[in-house]
Amino acid sequence: MNKLNILFVCGAGLGSSFAAQMSAEDVLNKLGVEAKLDHCDISSAVSMKPDVIITAENFRSQFEKFSVDPKTAMIYLKNIVSKNEIEEKITPVLQDKGVI
Numbered sequence: 001m002n003k004l005n006i007l008f009v010c011g012a013g014l015g016s017s018f019a020a021q022m023s024a025e026d027v028l029n030k031l032g033v034e035a036k037l038d039h040c041d042i043s044s045a046v047s048m049k050p051d052v053i054i055t056a057e058n059f060r061s062q063f064e065k066f067s068v069d070p071k072t073a074m075i076y077l078k079n080i081v082s083k084n085e086i087e088e089k090i091t092p093v094l095q096d097k098g099v100i
Helices: 015-031 042-047 057-064 083-096
Strands: 004-010 035-041 052-056 073-077
Touching: 004 015, 004 042, 015 035, 015 052, 015 083, 035 042, 042 052, 042 057, 052 057, 052 083, 057 073, 073 083
Parallel strands: 004 035, 004 052, 052 073
Antiparallel strands: none
């Protein structure tokens, strides 16, 4: 498999998605996982085909209105900068994708 493509998403694609990306970077480094990380807004995310989308829990209802590629794993965070929550939720996804 090529490098895992992880997309961080928020309303405008700038603030909270970038904060989540920075926290996840630390988690991925700790787990020894190399991935391509990017961030964007919700409407752009739907047209991209990342392996994983990480976003805040409050965007769940908006994502449910879109048809996201079924191969894309969705991770919803209550606290977008919590490294513990990110690690807890991303580890099974990484195992499922065969990268750890």
